[in-house]
Amino acid sequence: MVLPMIFGRWSGVVGGFLKRCLLIATLLKRVNSQRKTMWNAESRCEASARHSSGSYRCSSRPPVVKLLDSHVICFDPQPDEKPVSARRKGVKPTIMRRSRDLKYAFDRVFNENSSQLEVFESTLKPFINSVLEGYNCTCFAYGNTGAGKTHTMLGNREQPGVMVLTIQELYAQMEADEAKKYDVELSYLEVYNESLRDLLSPSTPLPLREDNEKGMVVVGLSKHKPKNAQEVFKMLENGNAQRTQHPTDVNACSSRSHAVFQILVNQRDRAESLQSTVKSAKLLLIDLAGSERATNTTNLGERLREGANINKSLLALGNCINALVTSSKNGGEGRRCYVPYRDSKLTRLLKDALGGNCRTVMIANISPSSLWYEDTHNTLKYANRAKNIKASVTCNKTLVDKHVSQYAELVTVHFRRRFGVPC
Numbered sequence: 443m444v445l446p447m448i449f450g451r452w453s454g455v456v457g458g459f460l461k462r463c464l465l466i467a468t469l470l471k472r473v474n475s476q477r478k479t480m481w482n483a484e485s486r487c488e489a490s491a492r493h494s495s496g497s498y499r500c501s502s503r504p505p506v507v508k509l510l511d512s513h514v515i516c517f518d519p520q521p522d523e524k525p526v527s528a529r530r531k532g533v534k535p536t537i538m539r540r541s542r543d544l545k546y547a548f549d550r551v552f553n554e555n556s557s558q559l560e561v562f563e564s565t566l567k568p569f570i571n572s573v574l575e576g577y578n579c580t581c582f583a584y585g586n587t588g589a590g591k592t593h594t595m596l597g598n599r600e601q602p603g604v605m606v607l608t609i610q611e612l613y614a615q616m617e618a619d620e621a622k623k624y625d626v627e628l629s630y631l632e633v634y635n636e637s638l639r640d641l642l643s644p645s646t647p648l649p650l651r652e653d654n655e656k657g658m659v660v661v662g663l664s665k666h667k668p669k670n671a672q673e674v675f676k677m678l679e680n681g682n683a684q685r686t687q688h689p690t691d692v693n694a695c696s697s698r699s700h701a702v703f704q705i706l707v708n709q710r711d712r713a714e715s716l717q718s719t720v721k722s723a724k725l726l727l728i729d730l731a732g733s734e735r736a737t738n739t740t741n742l743g744e745r746l747r748e749g750a751n752i753n754k755s756l757l758a759l760g761n762c763i764n765a766l767v768t769s770s771k772n773g774g775e776g777r778r779c780y781v782p783y784r785d786s787k788l789t790r791l792l793k794d795a796l797g798g799n800c801r802t803v804m805i806a807n808i809s810p811s812s813l814w815y816e817d818t819h820n821t822l823k824y825a826n827r828a829k830n831i832k833a834s835v836t837c838n839k840t841l842v843d844k845h846v847s848q849y850a851e852l853v854t855v856h857f858r859r860r861f862g863v864p865c
């Protein structure tokens with residue numbers, strides 16, 4: 443069933459830490475060339491079927507958001523003025539509540555007709571070059587349950603999401619680069635009810651440890667070395683089949699866990715020399731579970747417990763964002779704020795992505811329906827705050843000197859190449 447636009451889903455993108463200045467710079471505070479915060483915002487509305495059982499039956503009220511242009515979205519807009527003739531006849535306005543007319547600006551706000559490709563091009567595509575240059579990057583989708591996060595991140599066969607498009611583009615660029623040798627390692631896990639589970643090699647809950655050099659390490663997480671994009675898609679599919687999803691009254695296929703897909707790209711020069719540059723970068727693609735109000739749902743038992751854990755971790759994420767924003771504001775004056783990363787597994791995992799050496803793009807998915815009035819407002823406030831986080835990013839590059847014992851081997855290789863002797 444195709445429903446009118448008003449009942450569809452809107453998804454938004456708030457992007458951050460992009461080095462290139464894409465869009466609305468006016469709201470963004472720049473520090474220096476290495477410390478720039480950029481955020482994108484997108485909003486899309488889908489004229490698609492909606493799971494609308496029980497209390498989620500579609501409303502005929504006007505949408506609670508209005509796109510002013512590709513950078514600004516208005517929450518709770520003033521209702522359009524009624525024609526004078528209608529007012530004279532005593533026709534009541536359709537919206538009785540006081541309009542707040544709040545405007546939020548982001549790097550990019552998409553409309554209901556934006557394709558997955560457009561979303562990808564404004565969010566993750568610029569990150570592919572960054573990853574190949576040795577910068578850590580993260581993309582995560584945030585929003586209330588049923589707002590379209592999984593659709594944006596994973597999509598489906600007809601409309602592949604940004605994760606799929608990113609993998610495709612990443613492999614295309616690596617294969618086209620003849621000067622470098624790439625080595626890809628990936629892992630896929632979920633945070634379910636505050637425990638970590640491997641999605642590619644199901645096991646008991648995994649512990650999380652902090653390592654001085656490697657950052658956060660999930661002990662026992664399986665690592666895989668795909669040879670091409672097709673193998674990555676297969677792993678992604680297998681992992682998604684293992685992910686905890688259950689129908690709720692909001693979403694027939696609701697994600698009950700946060701899914702974290704990690705790709706580690708190592709690269710070095712193909713040409714043999716005594717000194718070579720090794721670059722490595724981590725790309726995290728995260729589909730967060732959706733926030734849900736117990737009063738807005740009829741979830742009971744296990745679903746209610748899952749919902750409470752999801753909300754708890756998203757609240758912890760919000761607290762970290764608040765603290766990081768305060769730190770960014772105080773940064774210049776030397777006052778740093780305590781960031782409560784340890785409040786949840788999710789924030790511990792995302793520590794580097796949020797406040798470390800990482801470029802991050804946040805995708806904020808929202809619904810235009812007045813049924814989600816408070817949730818949509820919260821998502822916009824969340825994203826609006828997050829765009830003020832400033833990151834300091836550096837390239838993960840090491841110069842490797844060959845050991846003397848390897849010199850003889852190198853000389854032989856050069857000699858053979860020069861005289862056409864097969865190695």
Ligand SMILES: Nc1ncnc2c1ncn2[C@@H]1O[C@H](COP(=O)(O)OP(=O)(O)OP(=O)(O)O)[C@@H](O)[C@H]1O
Binds near residue numbers: 588589590592698733
């Ligand atoms: N842009 C879109 N185009 C077409 N269908 C969409 C779009 N956004 C969402 N949907 C559909 O809406 C439903 C709910 O979306 P989705 O599962 O992505 O929500 P979610 O935010 O991930 O929810 P949860 O947090 O509960 O997992 C799905 O059936 C999905 O296919």
